[in-house]
Amino acid sequence: MVVYWVIIGIVVIVVGFFWVTYNNLVRLRNQVKNAWAQIDVQLKRRYDLIPNLVETVKGYMTHERETLEAVTNARNLAQQVSSSGAGTRAKAESELSSALSRLLAVVENYPDLKANQNFIALQEELTSTENKISFSRQFYNDSVLGYNNKTQMFPSNFVASMTGFKAGEFFEVTLAAEREAPKVSFS
């Protein structure tokens, strides 16, 4: 009689553990997906802002045709590869970032532009979008870390391997690109 109870107890514990762990894994995986979508939203937002920026700046910057074209081209390229893998994408995005920072560096020479209300508003949007991109990347990487820990650590790794949870991929930006992130500083 006692043996039966012990067996039943063990079965209940194992099933309970499996249940809770599986649900946790699903929750974490969804969080990772969600975080990835958040990065996407912000990158798209940047694509949308750039034509506006170029349009506003064009009238003032008569001698910077090349810089403006570089930004537009980088933006179009980044948008084209936005559905491909994380590696290609990160490269295109970092090129866009450096083109943008070159553009914003020459703004310094145009005091009229700096006083333009439209430009000031755009600049705020652009800075904030850069921040949002880095915050969403930060949250994505944190989520991936938590998820990967769960899939690789004992004892939840048993449940993960049995039900096919694979480790997620971090969103790394090359350090060079990071350093060149648009510096919208001109006092």
Place this chain on the structure above:
Amino acid sequence: MILVIVMGAILVLLGYFLGLSFFDNAVFGLVIALIIWVVMSLLAYYQGDSLLLTISGARKINRDDHPRLYNIVEEMKIASGMEKMPDIYIIDDPALNAFATGRDKNHASVAITSGLLQKLNRDELQGVIGHEMAHIKNRDVLLMAMTSVLLGTIVILAWYGSRFLIFGGMGGSRGRHSSGGGGQAQIIIIVVALVFMILAPILAQIIYLAISRKREYLADASSALYTRYPEGLASALEKLGASTGQLKSANQATAPMYIVNPFRKKGLKFSDLSSTHPPISERIRILRGMAGAAYNNYDESYRQVHRGGRGIIPGLSLVGTPVPLAETPPSLKVEEPSEIQRARETSSALRRVNNFTSITCECGAVLKIPPGFKGDNVTCPRCHRRHAVSRGF
């Protein structure tokens, strides 16, 4: 968590003694205490946030009213991983403060005084908003609402209980039990009950404040984790600490929701047991002592400031991977509006939520038309051009 349970136990004991001394039935008293608590909790749960916002005179803003504030809140929303954007409110008050409210992540609001909005730069504002978002994310708003209701129930029950016991209860219960031994036991129970009724509110208050302070530390740590830049919050707290303007619309019950104690006075050190918030200087020292942005860095810094002892962050079981601090202040990336520009920005946001219309004149002046304006034309004070006033209804 343990503290909340202790507080609940105080309520249960209080109900027990009340029942015993008035109805000779402990269960009855217990039931009454619990019913009062449940009713008040439900009220606080569903009406608390709108009540708080109404009392404080906060005005809701949207993206166009104050883009910078909206963006910062959205940045922190993303960093904290919240799914829904909280509502943003501005309180027209020169005092420096901010608070968060809302029972869960989907019904959340952050409110900030116009004074604070003008005083802080982008990094500092980010730190403060991060702190408020942490209150929402950690569900502190709910916790503090529940515990303050618990406290309120205990105070009310103890107050009425002790009055009844002193002025009427004794005679009544002695009349019913006239046998010698029983009467003596009755007196002992009444004395114990009386002592407990006097002590219960004091104990509950102390516990309540301890919970509040603990959650403040946690929110600071979370803010540092979200922004990866604790210096922002530290320098915001410095500005907050230097000002002593008291918030007109705050009261004792809403105090734990603010970023700093709204009743702080100059020269008084709030390190004692009687404050909802830890002393600001200590919070700044902990934030500045952080070697990384992770929770364990905050915990280490806390222990250093307190010279050993136990940490403050609950559930620090995992030794997380190191989280580096941001190398440069995020604000270096953007041209910061000056304090005058920020003041202008804030007042125009307030005017917009108060239904002012604005007309931009060709000379560059912006005319602000109050909602009650009667005439059809207005003259620009600078260049004397006339403008037609159109009212959008």
